[in-house]
Amino acid sequence: MAKPTLNDVASAAGVSRATASRALSGYGRISPITVSAVKAAAEKIGYQPNAIAQSMRAGKTRTIGLVIITDFTNVFFNRATKGIVDTARAMGYQVLIFNTNEDVVLEREAIITLTQKRVDGLIVVPSTAEGHEHLISLTKSRTPLVIIDRVLPGVKATSITTDDASSCEAAVDSAVALGHRHLAFLVATPTVSGYQSDVPQLLNSAIESRVKGFLAGTQKQKKIRADWIFCDESPETALEAAAKLCDSPMRPSVIFTSNNDMAQAVLKVVAERDLIIGKDISLVTVDDSTWLEAIYPGITVIQRPVDELAQLAVTKLVAQMETSSKRVETILLPTKLVTRGSIADLS
Amino acid sequence: MAKPTLNDVASAAGVSRATASRALSGYGRISPITVSAVKAAAEKIGYQPNAIAQSMRAGKTRTIGLVIITDFTNVFFNRATKGIVDTARAMGYQVLIFNTNEDVVLEREAIITLTQKRVDGLIVVPSTAEGHEHLISLTKSRTPLVIIDRVLPGVKATSITTDDASSCEAAVDSAVALGHRHLAFLVATPTVSGYQSDVPQLLNSAIESRVKGFLAGTQKQKKIRADWIFCDESPETALEAAAKLCDSPMRPSVIFTSNNDMAQAVLKVVAERDLIIGKDISLVTVDDSTWLEAIYPGITVIQRPVDELAQLAVTKLVAQMETSSKRVETILLPTKLVTRGSIADLS
DNA sequence: TTGTAGGCGTTATCAC
DNA sequence: GTGATAACGCCTACAA
Numbered sequence: 001m002a003k004p005t006l007n008d009v010a011s012a013a014g015v016s017r018a019t020a021s022r023a024l025s026g027y028g029r030i031s032p033i034t035v036s037a038v039k040a041a042a043e044k045i046g047y048q049p050n051a052i053a054q055s056m057r058a059g060k061t062r063t064i065g066l067v068i069i070t071d072f073t074n075v076f077f078n079r080a081t082k083g084i085v086d087t088a089r090a091m092g093y094q095v096l097i098f099n100t101n102e103d104v105v106l107e108r109e110a111i112i113t114l115t116q117k118r119v120d121g122l123i124v125v126p127s128t129a130e131g132h133e134h135l136i137s138l139t140k141s142r143t144p145l146v147i148i149d150r151v152l153p154g155v156k157a158t159s160i161t162t163d164d165a166s167s168c169e170a171a172v173d174s175a176v177a178l179g180h181r182h183l184a185f186l187v188a189t190p191t192v193s194g195y196q197s198d199v200p201q202l203l204n205s206a207i208e209s210r211v212k213g214f215l216a217g218t219q220k221q222k223k224i225r226a227d228w229i230f231c232d233e234s235p236e237t238a239l240e241a242a243a244k245l246c247d248s249p250m251r252p253s254v255i256f257t258s259n260n261d262m263a264q265a266v267l268k269v270v271a272e273r274d275l276i277i278g279k280d281i282s283l284v285t286v287d288d289s290t291w292l293e294a295i296y297p298g299i300t301v302i303q304r305p306v307d308e309l310a311q312l313a314v315t316k317l318v319a320q321m322e323t324s325s326k327r328v329e330t331i332l333l334p335t336k337l338v339t340r341g342s343i344a345d346l347s
Numbered sequence: 348m349a350k351p352t353l354n355d356v357a358s359a360a361g362v363s364r365a366t367a368s369r370a371l372s373g374y375g376r377i378s379p380i381t382v383s384a385v386k387a388a389a390e391k392i393g394y395q396p397n398a399i400a401q402s403m404r405a406g407k408t409r410t411i412g413l414v415i416i417t418d419f420t421n422v423f424f425n426r427a428t429k430g431i432v433d434t435a436r437a438m439g440y441q442v443l444i445f446n447t448n449e450d451v452v453l454e455r456e457a458i459i460t461l462t463q464k465r466v467d468g469l470i471v472v473p474s475t476a477e478g479h480e481h482l483i484s485l486t487k488s489r490t491p492l493v494i495i496d497r498v499l500p501g502v503k504a505t506s507i508t509t510d511d512a513s514s515c516e517a518a519v520d521s522a523v524a525l526g527h528r529h530l531a532f533l534v535a536t537p538t539v540s541g542y543q544s545d546v547p548q549l550l551n552s553a554i555e556s557r558v559k560g561f562l563a564g565t566q567k568q569k570k571i572r573a574d575w576i577f578c579d580e581s582p583e584t585a586l587e588a589a590a591k592l593c594d595s596p597m598r599p600s601v602i603f604t605s606n607n608d609m610a611q612a613v614l615k616v617v618a619e620r621d622l623i624i625g626k627d628i629s630l631v632t633v634d635d636s637t638w639l640e641a642i643y644p645g646i647t648v649i650q651r652p653v654d655e656l657a658q659l660a661v662t663k664l665v666a667q668m669e670t671s672s673k674r675v676e677t678i679l680l681p682t683k684l685v686t687r688g689s690i691a692d693l694s
Numbered sequence: 695t696t697g698t699a700g701g702c703g704t705t706a707t708c709a710c
Numbered sequence: 711g712t713g714a715t716a717a718c719g720c721c722t723a724c725a726a
Binding site: 003046048049050051052053055056061063073075078079081082085086089094095096097098099112113115116117118137141235261264265267268271289290291293294295296 | 350
Binding site: 402 | 718719720721722
């Protein structure tokens with residue numbers, strides 16, 4: 001009782017394989033009567049074309065590979081994933097998904113597996129690390145590739161990222177305008193362990209952009225103090241780092257966090273100390289989530305256009321796949337500072 | 348410059364296709380010298396086996412299809428997705444992903460596409476609707492299938508769900524013990540439009556289980572008032588429904604919500620009315636999220652074992668695929684009531 | 695130990 | 711308008 005093949009359809013309809021194929025795929029010359037007979041036969045025996053065989057012949061799989069760094073827990077990446085999957089489906093493509101937990105080794109393996117499965121193209125969020133030769137060799141073999149969320153200077157591929165710098169700068173301006181003079185930035189990065197105030201050697205471009213924006217904002221002011229903490233992505237470290245900020249004798253009046261997890265750590269630490277967000281201490285973070293709006297006060301946030309990014313990633317990739325154009329684009333999408341109640345007015 | 352094939356490796360190494368294949372796959376008798384020669388040649392020309400051709404021959408794809416209802420936004424489904432993808436990878440399988448937005452039509456199309464792509468098995472969260480014949484025909488054709496989060500009475504397939512009823516009942520008990528006498532349950536279901544207090548005809552089994560638990564808890568008490576609101580899944584309706592509860596002259600002292608989105612709606616409405624959670628009004632919800640713990644007060648929650656569920660789904664599916672056993676299991680995983688500060692002590 | 699050859703299910707080219 | 715046939719890349723039974 002194996003699955004029926006085109007051969008079965010052909011014999012059921014009393015025609016040849018070739019005719020059956022033509023009838024079902026609707027190409028070439030063929031009489032309408034035969035077409036309906038074949039279709040009826042196919043229906044009757046429950047024929048489902050074997051996409052593997054089709055791919056084998058066509059050399060295309062109508063599948064794209066998605067290699068994402070982590071945790072669908074992260075608002076940005078889970079919404080991006082949904083957007084990519086849905087857009088791809090609408091365009092007739094399916095998505096094979098991998099996550100790497102920010103581990104280049106897993107990333108490399110994922111790319112190899114996807115290459116072997118002959119996906120038509122790849123969307124990758126590269127992990128924060130050195131050693132992306134596997135991506136370079138993809139571009140060399142002309143495999144359609146779109147890199148999202150981060151750019152990788154060494155890799156000549158289309159990238160789609162967001163302009164976090166300008167909104168981070170705007171956020172600083174906004175806080176300063178409200179009278180804040182002591183700011184702190186709490187940055188999560190997989191490239192440190194524990195926490196530290198020095199800027200790490202290696203940052204991914206998304207984080208770097210936020211750092212730069214913050215820096216630009218603070219440096220253009222006089223009499224501003226800006227503190228930094230870079231920490232790894234474990235919840236414990238985040239809490240320690242947030243506590244360090246809040247317990248300092250010179251507590252910053254506003255804390256910027258680089259992602260939702262860090263914002264949560266700050267919320268926890270602040271609550272434990274009976275401080276009130278938007279009054280005793282202020283908070284701004286990156287990547288909007290329904291939670292940031294649901295809680296009170298709402299958290300001011302730098303919104304990134306995740307749906308647009310997801311759609312663009314797929315359409316640009318499909319364009320590469322279907323036209324085999326090798327144009328490399330570097331797309332930077334605008335971000336937006338959305339003001340809610342989490343920055344106190346000190347003026 | 349097409350991708351090198353086994354033939355290319357063979358000629359590069361000066362052997363036949365068969366020998367090259369044996370050398371690379373390591374089977375049959377073959378001299379070590381030939382093996383290393385072939386491997387060197389493969390390496391040199393950058394040979395990557397074509398998994399499509401392998402699948403074609405083997406009749407297996409080492410791919411599983413995941414059809415999930417919606418929104419990776421939902422904590423439960425995004426963590427489940429991650430668990431499934433990671434477990435599958437560890438077992439040597441890749442995951443083709445679809446989401447249906449609770450639409451049976453899309454679900455049906457997804458299953459057809461996945462069948463045509465000859466996935467070795469499927470993990471499905473069936474949408475809340477009638478008409479799952481496509482799943483029944485899957486079981487008839489012996490396609491390995493695991494249904495998660497919900498059971499579908501008509502479909503003879505392994506299912507993995509969670510025992511929400513008992514924790515919902517425990518949550519009611521707990522609230523009653525703290526002195527609550529007027530409870531309300533705010534339930535999101537795609538099967539209504541707008542909101543209503545009557546129990547809808549059609550509920551998915553997960554929601555039904557929560558309803559039953561709540562009912563069991565309230566009915567065993569005397570002098571308890573229990574209100575219901577069933578509403579669709581749009582944020583607007585959720586807000587209206589939550590407002591209706593909070594603005595009622597007979598405001599419940601504790602609100603149970605069926606998911607995180609509804610909990611967020613309650614939080615918003617409550618904040619707008621300057622009420623304090625855990626004091627003026629109480630809240631309990633289903634499915635833990637880092638946010639429920641990060642905010643103040645933490646929200647008491649019914650935790651479902653999502654990681655365990657994800658792992659089980661994959662291992663049970665793989666067991667079906669690799670042993671072609673057709674044993675149907677109905678697995679119910681325990682849940683846990685985690686108490687935080689969101690239920691006021693009225694006693 | 696290695697080579698030859700057939701077939702997995704499709705599609706498309708070439709005859710008739 | 712339809713049928714026979716080759717080819718996609720791989721694996722493996724069989725032959726040498």
